[in-house]
Amino acid sequence: MSHDDSERTPTGPSEKVRSAAALRYLAAREARRTAAPERVLPAPPPDADTLWRGLLRDGQMRLIVARTTEACRAIAERLGTGPAASRVLAELFCGAQLMRATIHPDESLQLAGHQQGGIGSFVVDIFEDGTGRATLRHPHPVGGAIAGGSLQVGRVRRGVGQYRSSVAMAPDDAVPALLMRYLLDSEQLPSLIDIEVQLDDAGLPSLVVGSLVQLMPEGSREDLAQLVSNIERAGTAAAAMTAEDPDAIAWAEKLLAGFHWDQVARQAVAFRCRCSAERVISVLASLQPDELRELIEGLEQLESTCDFCQTTWTTPVHQLLPLLEASS
Ligand SMILES: [Zn+2]
Numbered sequence: 001m002s003h004d005d006s007e008r009t010p011t012g013p014s015e016k017v018r019s020a021a022a023l024r025y026l027a028a029r030e031a032r033r034t035a036a037p038e039r040v041l042p043a044p045p046p047d048a049d050t051l052w053r054g055l056l057r058d059g060q061m062r063l064i065v066a067r068t069t070e071a072c073r074a075i076a077e078r079l080g081t082g083p084a085a086s087r088v089l090a091e092l093f094c095g096a097q098l099m100r101a102t103i104h105p106d107e108s109l110q111l112a113g114h115q116q117g118g119i120g121s122f123v124v125d126i127f128e129d130g131t132g133r134a135t136l137r138h139p140h141p142v143g144g145a146i147a148g149g150s151l152q153v154g155r156v157r158r159g160v161g162q163y164r165s166s167v168a169m170a171p172d173d174a175v176p177a178l179l180m181r182y183l184l185d186s187e188q189l190p191s192l193i194d195i196e197v198q199l200d201d202a203g204l205p206s207l208v209v210g211s212l213v214q215l216m217p218e219g220s221r222e223d224l225a226q227l228v229s230n231i232e233r234a235g236t237a238a239a240a241m242t243a244e245d246p247d248a249i250a251w252a253e254k255l256l257a258g259f260h261w262d263q264v265a266r267q268a269v270a271f272r273c274r275c276s277a278e279r280v281i282s283v284l285a286s287l288q289p290d291e292l293r294e295l296i297e298g299l300e301q302l303e304s305t306c307d308f309c310q311t312t313w314t315t316p317v318h319q320l321l322p323l324l325e326a327s328s
């Protein structure tokens with residue numbers, strides 16, 4: 001040790017106190033970092049929809065796991081989709097749930113597909129509370145469900161604003177690959193998405209499980225390399241969900257082996273539409289007066305069916321007359 005170094009070594013009483021406090025702080029931080037993992041209990045049974053998040057203690061990565069079987073089944077039943085459309089819609093709904101769990105809790109997320117062939121135009125809405133809905137143009141596509149075109153991703157935060165960005169869809173694009181491409185291109189977040197969909201004999205979803213691992217800005221190349229080597233050994237979340245381990249925690253431990261992580265939150269997942277008699281009237285109010293007049297000509301009531309939940313709303317025409325009077 002040189003003469004200069006020894007002069008800089010703290011020797012006064014206050015420095016000694018400070019370094020003791022610093023050591024205690026470092027020891028406490030290390031104890032916290034390596035403490036037993038936290039879990040969000042109780043885990044819902046394997047036949048119930050759920051979404052949970054895990055976070056590495058140093059913030060390098062997050063893991064989202066979603067089981068959306070019941071919601072996807074309800075959507076497929078309402079829309080009367082054939083097997084190909086049921087499968088792709090389940091992948092889109094589960095993927096949208098995973099993506100929404102990565103954004104601000106007060107934001108809703110929308111996937112809007114614009115394409116001529118396949119299932120045609122489609123919309124998936126996931127609301128702030130984890131409920132969601134979906135619709136599509138062609139429930140029985142000829143050929144592949146994804147035919148090309150573009151996917152627009154919208155994020156809306158009520159009273160604050162919205163953000164929209166698009167990614168091109170290739171014919172026969174796989175939904176997880178499409179969503180990963182969007183997250184990397186538009187949000188600069190390298191993500192790994194896996195979605196497994198099983199259909200029953202009627203072509204309806206009988207299992208829909210997805211996972212998303214996202215490398216955060218704090219994450220390093222080494223973290224990613226460790227994750228990639230873990231993935232091969234971990235298998236899939238869907239296969240690991242059992243009555244004893246409905247959250248597939250054993251799978252998550254293999255996936256995140258070598259990292260300290262906690263299960264930090266759980267969120268509701270359900271199919272729910274937001275249509276109502278009031279919303280039908282507000283949509284009709286947005287029509288041009290001539291269009292509305294033509295629509296209600298000779299009718300006493302107007303029937304309109306929600307594209308998402310297929311509920312038919314009956315609006316008495318006398319409730320619409322003030323809309324025409326206001327414009328004349
Ligand atoms: Zn509806």
